[in-house]
Amino acid sequence: MQTSIATVCLSGTLVDKLHAIADAGFDAVEVFEPDLIAAPQTPEEVRALCDRLGLRIALYQPFRDAEGVTEPEFAQVLRRAEAKFELMDRLGVDTVLVCSNVATASIDDDAVSAAQLARLADLAAARGKRLAFEALAWGRFIDDYRRAWRIVERADHPALGVCLDSFHILSRGHDPADIERIPGEKIFFVQLADAPLLSMDVLSWSRHHRLFPGEGGFDLPAFVGHTLRAGYTGPLSLEVFNDVFRQTDPARTARHALRSLTVLEDALGTDARPVPAPHELDQVEIKAQDTDAVAAVLERIGFAPSGRHVTKPAWLYAAGDARIVLNEHNATGTAPHVAGFGIRVDRPEDAAARAERLGAQRAHRRLLAGETDLPAVLAPDGTEILISGPQSGAAWPGEFAGGHGTPDPSIRGIDHVNLTEPAADIEEAVLFYGTALGLTRESSAELAGPAGLVRSQVLRSGDGGVRLALNVVPPLAERTSTTQRHAQHVAIACDDLPGLIGRARARGLRTVPVSANYYDDLGARFDLPPGELERLREAGLLYDRDAAGEYLHCYTETIGTVFFELVERRDRYDGFGAANTPVRLTAQHLSH
Structure with missing residues (x-):
């Protein structure tokens, strides 16, 4: 699966965004026009940077208000398009997103829209470019992908195809099954966004509340399944307008975004790997420079100290099947906090490998004599997740010696x-x-x-x-x-x-x-x-x-x-x- 993301999804400058996207591991990028306009770099410099980062610019977007207009207005559309095609030459991108008209449309006629898009496609083809026509959910006349396809089909131009955006289709409740009626080669681009199921005007919903796949209420595996069965072979690209994501660290957001596509890929069954199901919470680690006050609370609750760790300043407190580790190792200046927890699964290494595939960083643990090798990964906020199995889960408490007392039987x-x-x-x-x-x-x-x-x-x-x-x-x-x-x-x-x-x-x-x-x-x-x-x-x-x-x-x-x-x-x-x-x-x- 080819992966792509629009620069509008992230915070920062265009250069910041491109570095974050490449570092996260994406194959391609959509350049959002306002990001380029605001950038001090020339299009040639942006193109060179993408080349160095190993990113393909898959789409330039958006080109607005292109069809359903009077002939004098369309003359201005062609003038604007000439300038954009020249810019795309400089960027090294061959496909532009053309949105259905929301502002200047005054002619509600498929024949007019098809003819105008065909003329625009003639201009594009002469420059080696393609137009991906998208029905916006709030389009003046064209707000349904099925109508957009009928117009593209009527125009019958090799440089004109459709762009399918999951938000514009699913937010309107349109049935995505008809995507399979569109020839795969005429689906020029696919954009993905999830969203919570809200009752509000669709424009505000789109501009502020989109989410990455798996985080909202849309059935994106079904949507993508329809595009793949239609024969689409291009990238799956994220276009997520969200106020929070556009204020947070772009590197972290880009990793989060790629993780969502990996989850989607698994849901599609294209590279599915079963998730080893956790059986129980095996332990909780509380870390601090001084854990004495926490130890006192645990003993008052009814936990018994099971001893000190054989190699570091850490103590195990246990009662029944509850195990809490108080760790003072490398904790100078920190107050007591939950630093990690452990889960028990049947196949610990498989569980750790699954988490790594989803972008988790493996926690490197220095093992000394007498210590159990528990694979561990880090959650996005740094919380450590230790993964034990049937044997290692029973073994690791043996690293603590010198315990005393009897825990409360309740x-x-x-x-x-x-x-x-x-x-x-x-x-x-x-x-x-x-x-x-x-x-x-x-x-x-x-x-x-x-x-x-x-x-x-x-x-x-x-x-x-x-x-x-x-x-x-x-x-x-x-x-x-x-x-x-x-x-x-x-x-x-x-x-x-x-x-x-x-x-x-x-x-x-x-x-x-x-x-x-x-x-x-x-x-x-x-x-x-x-x-x-x-x-x-x-x-x-x-x-x-x-x-x-x-x-x-x-x-x-x-x-x-x-x-x-x-x-x-x-x-x-x-x-x-x-x-x-x-x-x-x-x-x-x-x-x-």
């Missing part, structure tokens, strides 16, 4: 890990964790807190053994100097949480206080058994219930940017107590 394992992401990075994070780890995206939620709305996106393995909750940091919290308001946390699965809390409190554990108003409301919302509301109030526990079961939970104090959630799932409850999140956020806000 602790069963790690229920889920909650990570925070800036708004600019959330789509990339969701795509990465979902595809690289083989997790399924569940519905997202937006929850109010003192620092703004918190958007939460849950991803999970098929059996629920691995659950990740990704929270978007509210803009106010991103700007504030304190990090406490958007701390990450590790949820510990327990049996008999009321009993565990009683013992933990006797060991000195402090949990986030819950307001009296919460319990008054809880009693009104749920018909609880006699005495249950008072037991929850006395234990300081939050509660939720649905048709499948019940959920009890509470939160510890925050240390650095880490806190712990203790949870008890009863029956088949599979949620996260989302309704209680505003209570937790407010309590944490007031405690700092």
Whole structure:
């Protein structure tokens, strides 16, 4: 599969964009005219740079308002086209995107549009150029790719074909199956964009809310499948207008973009490789210059120290199947934070290779005598993901020696890990964790807190053994100097949480206080058994219930940017107590 991307997808200057696109590994690029106009480099210099970077300029775009006009207006179209074809000669590109008219069209007649496009194609062919005609979703008269094809077919010119853009087709609800009626050689270019399923005017939707494949609600594998069955052999090119992507690091966005095309390629079955499904969260690593305060909280919860690492300043705390590593190695100047987590799969190396193919960087770990070789990769934000298998998962805890104590028997394992992401990075994070780890995206939620709305996106393995909750940091919290308001946390699965809390409190554990108003409301919302509301109030526990079961939970104090959630799932409850999140956020806000 040939890969391409439009320069409009990225931030920075044209030179910045081209370097980022090449470094990410794209084969080709669409040069967006405003990027070239603003660049100080000549077209010849841009062409030379692309040659040095190994990038083919596959498309120059856009050429607007070319058809459906009066004859005097069309004379001006031809004049503009002459200048653009000369520019394309200098750039070394042979195909230009011609958009359906949105501004100057005054003649709603296929015959007129076909004749004018044929005359424009005559001019293009004389310069060795091709026109890819695209029906914009908001075109004045031509807003359907099927009509665009009828006009191209009527014009019957070898230098005239169609450009198919997934957004313009799918946003209007047009059936893409008819793409297969178009001869492959007449599909000159294919542009791809996903998008959330919104109810708004299509122009604003297009200009601000497009996403990379796999991040929205469009069925892009089906769309691309139709183009391939039609016989299209050109590049699949990303054209994503998005306010966030045009403000973030172009190198990171370009890697994110190429990852989305790799995921799409797998979904098409052209190079499909099964994702080794993770079974469980094997460990969580908390890193800091000084982890003593975190260790104290873990011991109060009921974890027992399993010893110090044989080669570095790191300690393992365990209870049931829950394993938490406190790591002070190379952590000078850092406060406690979730630095990584481990998953267990049947084929660790295959899982790591899959993540690498999707653009993850392999984490190079120096192994000394007595250490288990666990493959590891880095998420886009640097979070380390350690991948263990049936044998290595049982072996690596043996690297820690000198443990003592008995863990609380009510602790069963790690229920889920909650990570925070800036708004600019959330789509990339969701795509990465979902595809690289083989997790399924569940519905997202937006929850109010003192620092703004918190958007939460849950991803999970098929059996629920691995659950990740990704929270978007509210803009106010991103700007504030304190990090406490958007701390990450590790949820510990327990049996008999009321009993565990009683013992933990006797060991000195402090949990986030819950307001009296919460319990008054809880009693009104749920018909609880006699005495249950008072037991929850006395234990300081939050509660939720649905048709499948019940959920009890509470939160510890925050240390650095880490806190712990203790949870008890009863029956088949599979949620996260989302309704209680505003209570937790407010309590944490007031405690700092």
